[in-house]
Amino acid sequence: MLSASDVDAAARRLTGAVVRTPVVSSPALTRTVGAPVVCKAENLQHGGAFKFRGALHALLGLSDARRARGVVGASSGNHGGALALAGHELGVPVTVVLPADVPEVKADRARSLGAQVVFYDRHTQDRDALVAELADRHGYTIVPSADHPDVMAGAGTLAVELLDQAPDVRTVLVPVGGGGLAAGCATWLAEAAPHVRVIGVEPEDAADTAASLVAGERVQIGAPATCADGLRHTTPPAGPFAVNQQHLAGVVTVSEAEIGTAMRWCFEHLRMVVEPSGATALAALAARWGEIGEGPVGVVLSGGNVTWDTFAQMVGEPGGNPVRGLREHEHAA
Missing domain, CATH: 3.40.50.1100 (Rossmann fold)
Structure with a gap:
């Protein structure tokens, strides 16, 4: 706890x-x-x-090897942007999974910081399953928006x-x-x-x-x-x-x-x-x-x-x- x-x-x-x-x-x-x-x-x-606080703290807690492999996180927008910014500052590759209906400003911000953006349909797709699949395929560490x-x-x-x-x-x-x-x-x-x-x-x-x-x-x-x-x-x-x-x-x-x-x-x-x-x-x-x-x-x-x-x-x-x-x-x- x-x-x-x-x-x-x-x-x-x-x-x-x-x-x-x-x-x-x-x-x-x-x-x-x-x-x-x-x-x-x-x-x-x-x-x-506020999301930058948690995203940066999570990346600072990773080993050098995990940082080098990259991280993935699902977000409604702000966590994704925060994760992208923290990754940009620390040199960590970031993939952000965003709902397709997220405000474009949030997706654009993540891309501008070098993050890869993957969209999903919040009504028909399981975002956590998609995140787990990306992590398994590429060796990413999952950094969730809250449950960490x-x-x-x-x-x-x-x-x-x-x-x-x-x-x-x-x-x-x-x-x-x-x-x-x-x-x-x-x-x-x-x-x-x-x-x-x-x-x-x-x-x-x-x-x-x-x-x-x-x-x-x-x-x-x-x-x-x-x-x-x-x-x-x-x-x-x-x-x-x-x-x-x-x-x-x-x-x-x-x-x-x-x-x-x-x-x-x-x-x-x-x-x-x-x-x-x-x-x-x-x-x-x-x-x-x-x-x-x-x-x-x-x-x-x-x-x-x-x-x-x-x-x-x-x-x-x-x-x-x-x-x-x-x-x-x-x-x-």
Whole structure:
């Protein structure tokens, strides 16, 4: 099982190699919520998302022989880009397996860093079987996006920074896709700051972890249609789920409209561009504050890799998602 000491070791290993991303705040958001709020801006991380932490840490843990043979990983986009960037920096050949409907910006970024990109149909193909086949055929090491102790430990270094930057936080909101970020953060905070609750946030249409926690075991859902492409998992990976069962205080869900509202709010009040997955945790503040409870609150803005067309569709009026939620709460405050 992952331990806090694993995350501490990752933090030492990654010092100077990853961006110590800032925490940002807004008086308007604090007024709206009624409690102090800080946002951890992982959209400013190398590669535009927190995924670089775990990908780089995993590659640093490989032997020279394994690095020389190369690695393969499946991704909805950000892990693939992070793996490509880490491989580019360390001279490790990388193959990324991406869903065919991934935003083109994410595939282009991986290619620009020298990675080989292999596409699959998320509705008809088994991506894990494809990854295993490529690994067996070429001798690659598999580096999954979440279900790997080094990946989870690397992701958890975000919590180490956050608590140092905002030591008064009592609740941390983390988006949940594969669950590796939540697992890494919750594992470290459970020991270093057990008074801090970690709450996961999923889109309503991709709530596989929420359903699994209720069931007490991993369950399978249908292919999600959420705009948050980084969170379209159909079942939580075994490793992160075991950790999150033990350490997460809970999981709440948000609608597509609420995600769009949060993206617009980030732009208007924080001057931050975040992708739908990156705005999901912030969306929970207005929509689910009654279920979240105690502040001060730390919110993870997990990534900013979004095309202009998607961004405009999500935040625009009219024709995009309804912009309510935070704005209504703000006007009522």
